[in-house]
Amino acid sequence: GQNIDQPTEMTATEGAIxxxxxxxxxxxxxxxxWYQQHAGEAPTFLSYNxxxxxxxxGRFSSFLSRSKGxxxxxLKELQMKDSASYLCAVRVNTNAGKSTFxxxxxxxxxx
Amino acid sequence: DTGVSQNPxxxxxxxxxxxxxxxxxxxxxxxxxxxxxxxxxxxxxxTYFQNEAQLEKSRLLSDxxxxxxxxxxxxxxxxxxxxxxxxxxxxxxxSTGTGFHEQFFGPGTRLTVL
Numbered sequence: 405g406q407n408i409d410q411p412t413e414m415t416a417t418e419g420a421i422x423x424x425x426x427x428x429x430x431x432x433x434x435x436x437x438w439y440q441q442h443a444g445e446a447p448t449f450l451s452y453n454x455x456x457x458x459x460x461x462g463r464f465s466s467f468l469s470r471s472k473g474x475x476x477x478x479l480k481e482l483q484m485k486d487s488a489s490y491l492c493a494v495r496v497n498t499n500a501g502k503s504t505f506x507x508x509x510x511x512x513x514x515x
Numbered sequence: 516d517t518g519v520s521q522n523p524x525x526x527x528x529x530x531x532x533x534x535x536x537x538x539x540x541x542x543x544x545x546x547x548x549x550x551x552x553x554x555x556x557x558x559x560x561x562t563y564f565q566n567e568a569q570l571e572k573s574r575l576l577s578d579x580x581x582x583x584x585x586x587x588x589x590x591x592x593x594x595x596x597x598x599x600x601x602x603x604x605x606x607x608x609x610s611t612g613t614g615f616h617e618q619f620f621g622p623g624t625r626l627t628v629l
Contacts, residue, residue: 407517408557446621447606447623448620454615491557502548502560507556
């Protein structure tokens with residue numbers, strides 16, 4: 405199986421930068437996803453990394469180090485609407501395409 | 516709206532009853548997934564279809580759970596003899612067979628077993 409660890413909760417201030425870490429232990433790694441989930445809503449896709457390095461997409465960036473089993477999601481210029489749960493998910497089987505999710509990090513953005 | 520849809524959105528049932536949920540994926544997506552999510556946890560994989568074939572089923576899924584995707588389009592998830600521990604949000608997601616397979620989730624069906 406896969407072990408995926410994320411901090412349970414984080415708090416940050418509007419306009420600031422926050423980094424949400426994710427570590428994983430798995431064999432046959434084939435990609436890491438970040439999803440955003442607002443309370444009571446379905447997860448929505450944010451980013452995907454399969455090679456080492458940084459992927460930037462607007463205010464959100466995601467980094468991956470496969471050798472360390474480590475990823476982070478970086479959120480810049482935080483807005484109140486960024487308050488949500490952020491889920492790290494690892495894919496290990498290309499044919500199935502299924503992802504194993506961490507329990508999520510609940511981010512609270514304060515004014 | 517061409518996103519993933521799920522029905523019903525909410526279901527309250529008594530212990531021991533059977534329930535069935537429906538998922539309509541994005542039309543061009545051939546892959547369909549069912550997940551279960553409880554408060555404070557991430558989505559937990561239940562089963563996966565590629566077209567009409569059920570290719571993987573979680574060993575966590577007891578014999579009371581069954582899923583079908585008869586024509587490779589919509590899917591149904593049935594829970595027989597529901598238990599209080601089945602109370603959760605049931606999420607359906609779909610993806611294409613190309614690219615990096617990001618999954619598009621439906622709004623979920625919240626099941627409460629009394």
